[in-house]
Amino acid sequence: MNSRKKLNFDTVVIGGGIAGLQTAIDLGDQGFKVAIIEKDATIGGTMIRLSKVFPTLDCASCITTPKMSEAAHHDNITLFTMCTLNALDKESNKVTASITQQPRYLDPDKCIGCRQCEYNCPVYVLDEEQGDLTLRKAAYIPFSNAIPQLALIDVENCSLCGKCAKVCPTDAIDYFQEPEDFIIEARTAVVTTGFNMTPADQKKEYGQGKIENVITALQMERILAPHGPYMRALRPSDGKEPESIAFIQCAGSRDKSLGVSYCSRVCCMYAIKQCMLLSGSLPLADLTIYYMDIRAFGKGYEQFYQNAKAMGIEFVKSKIASISQGADQSVALKYEAQEEGGKLATREHDLVVLSLGIVPEWDPTGICDIAKDTDQFIQCKMPKIAPTITSIEGMFTAGVASGPKDIVDTIAESGAAAMEAGNYMKHYH
Amino acid sequence: MKDKNNKEKLKSLRKQREAFVKNAREHIKISTRLFKKIKAEIKDKAMTIPEIAKAIEEPSSQVLIYVSGLKKFGMAVEKEKDGDYFKYQLVAKN
Numbered sequence A: 001m002n003s004r005k006k007l008n009f010d011t012v013v014i015g016g017g018i019a020g021l022q023t024a025i026d027l028g029d030q031g032f033k034v035a036i037i038e039k040d041a042t043i044g045g046t047m048i049r050l051s052k053v054f055p056t057l058d059c060a061s062c063i064t065t066p067k068m069s070e071a072a073h074h075d076n077i078t079l080f081t082m083c084t085l086n087a088l089d090k091e092s093n094k095v096t097a098s099i100t101q102q103p104r105y106l107d108p109d110k111c112i113g114c115r116q117c118e119y120n121c122p123v124y125v126l127d128e129e130q131g132d133l134t135l136r137k138a139a140y141i142p143f144s145n146a147i148p149q150l151a152l153i154d155v156e157n158c159s160l161c162g163k164c165a166k167v168c169p170t171d172a173i174d175y176f177q178e179p180e181d182f183i184i185e186a187r188t189a190v191v192t193t194g195f196n197m198t199p200a201d202q203k204k205e206y207g208q209g210k211i212e213n214v215i216t217a218l219q220m221e222r223i224l225a226p227h228g229p230y231m232r233a234l235r236p237s238d239g240k241e242p243e244s245i246a247f248i249q250c251a252g253s254r255d256k257s258l259g260v261s262y263c264s265r266v267c268c269m270y271a272i273k274q275c276m277l278l279s280g281s282l283p284l285a286d287l288t289i290y291y292m293d294i295r296a297f298g299k300g301y302e303q304f305y306q307n308a309k310a311m312g313i314e315f316v317k318s319k320i321a322s323i324s325q326g327a328d329q330s331v332a333l334k335y336e337a338q339e340e341g342g343k344l345a346t347r348e349h350d351l352v353v354l355s356l357g358i359v360p361e362w363d364p365t366g367i368c369d370i371a372k373d374t375d376q377f378i379q380c381k382m383p384k385i386a387p388t389i390t391s392i393e394g395m396f397t398a399g400v401a402s403g404p405k406d407i408v409d410t411i412a413e414s415g416a417a418a419m420e421a422g423n424y425m426k427h428y429h
Numbered sequence B: 001m002k003d004k005n006n007k008e009k010l011k012s013l014r015k016q017r018e019a020f021v022k023n024a025r026e027h028i029k030i031s032t033r034l035f036k037k038i039k040a041e042i043k044d045k046a047m048t049i050p051e052i053a054k055a056i057e058e059p060s061s062q063v064l065i066y067v068s069g070l071k072k073f074g075m076a077v078e079k080e081k082d083g084d085y086f087k088y089q090l091v092a093k094n
């Protein structure tokens, strides 16, 4: 234990999504030394995986990549990717993070991101970065604007054929690499661990993930992205250009039976955004949103909703009773039409998108004593006046780690977390 | 220079990671078989996903994943539309 590498920083930020990046940049700009601990092979979180963002319809990658790059090149910020956080403790004035660096099976100092390993690897598996809608190799770079631009080997799918080592121009491949433990000591920590989605196969009424052409909203983000799996909108069962696409709201939120009684806040807006983008690429398609009520809470959001209605997107106030396989690979929806006296109606669509619930990605149990709220997100001690303050002094939070929110609120909160952490370091150290 | 991954060491590592290697080889087998069948169909003519699926007797969802994989790695291209479906063809050198 004593032989473990020990590194010192002012702040350790857990999670390299947009919240973590913004917090780190704001602290770094004030002269504080920051470490970002990210579990994935790239920083950027969900935002870098989105197509465009509501309500401005800016290209997500165009506005996330500069932030990723700024953090990566910042003199005061050090990125640690593919890291597992084993423990995060606060004792007297010191935060200690115990971390395992997972192997990429190559030397990051030698890898130049040329992708020769990827091109020559013979193993094809489903590409999770593209919603499992296309293939990737066992040696790969997650996506073209991943940061750092380093390859990794998916060891569980590697045949150890040796081809990547043979073609690598810098002799970077190392099949024998082992996980390495290290410790970061800091004065403060900021938890920006973000979110995950409720499982698509959770609900019996929704076909438990077995119905063709029922996809998740994150898969739709990939379909709509310029470098998506098909480079256009197609339905996954057979490549048909869909004529009719439906969105099911609250498909995992506001549902006590799933343990998610809260509203996930961003689903109404991203469903409207996805419809708008689809109406651009498929102008003749019928677009329908089945909703309980529309929550357009932010600046310009109500106008965004009204614009969508004016564009011909249909909003059906309803409760979905069941989803089943329809004729010709379509999806049949049975629903209670609430504006037609609650009558039971049926309709078929080529493609159905589930707006699944947002749940915390990280459970601190057994890793850190930071308190969770009843919704399982990180508890904000003073949610009204200081939402980034947690139950542990010197440990702050920002972004979706403390509850569902959009990018605007995430960025604002990240600035606040950086300010609180900066103040704490100035006053108590 | 490449001593760290030398043949003998790799051999023993393959034994150590036997389950992973077996799994990977299974992936190679499946994809080689599917790619071969798809490539044979779209070598000289562009076809839609349902046409390819019918010709090779494989599920069209699976065919779409593999054709989009071929496209991603530069081995196939999208061609003209036929009704609601786009056609795909192998790039000449493949």
Ligand SMILES: Cc1cc2nc3c(=O)[nH]c(=O)nc-3n(C[C@H](O)[C@H](O)[C@H](O)COP(=O)(O)OP(=O)(O)OC[C@H]3O[C@@H](n4cnc5c(N)ncnc54)[C@H](O)[C@@H]3O)c2cc1C
Residues within 6 Å of the ligand: A014, A015, A016, A017, A018, A019, A020, A037, A038, A039, A040, A043, A044, A045, A046, A047, A050, A052, A053, A054, A055, A083, A084, A085, A192, A193, A194, A195, A196, A217, A218, A221, A266, A270, A273, A361, A362, A398, A399, A400, A401, A405, A406, A407, A408, A410
């Ligand atoms: C389908 C969809 C579409 C959306 N569209 C929009 C939109 O158009 N406009 C908008 O404003 N908002 C949109 N959002 C919401 C937006 O994605 C979030 O507001 C934003 O991504 C939150 O950023 P974050 O950094 O808090 O979390 P995340 O993006 O989840 O980032 C968290 C990061 O922490 C890492 N991490 C987690 N746990 C650990 C750990 N234990 N150790 C190390 N690292 C860890 C994760 O790998 C990840 O990189 C959308 C959401 C969804 C689901």
Ligand code: SF4
Residues within 6 Å of the ligand: A106, A110, A111, A112, A113, A114, A115, A116, A117, A118, A150, A151, A167, A168, A169, A170, A171, A172, A173
């Ligand atoms: S071939 Fe070598 S240098 Fe190129 S991306 Fe792969 S590991 Fe990196």
Ligand code: SF4
Residues within 6 Å of the ligand: A117, A120, A121, A122, A123, A138, A139, A153, A154, A157, A158, A159, A160, A161, A162, A163, A164, A165, B024
């Ligand atoms: S050793 Fe593994 S990662 Fe490298 S080329 Fe072979 S299968 Fe791919």
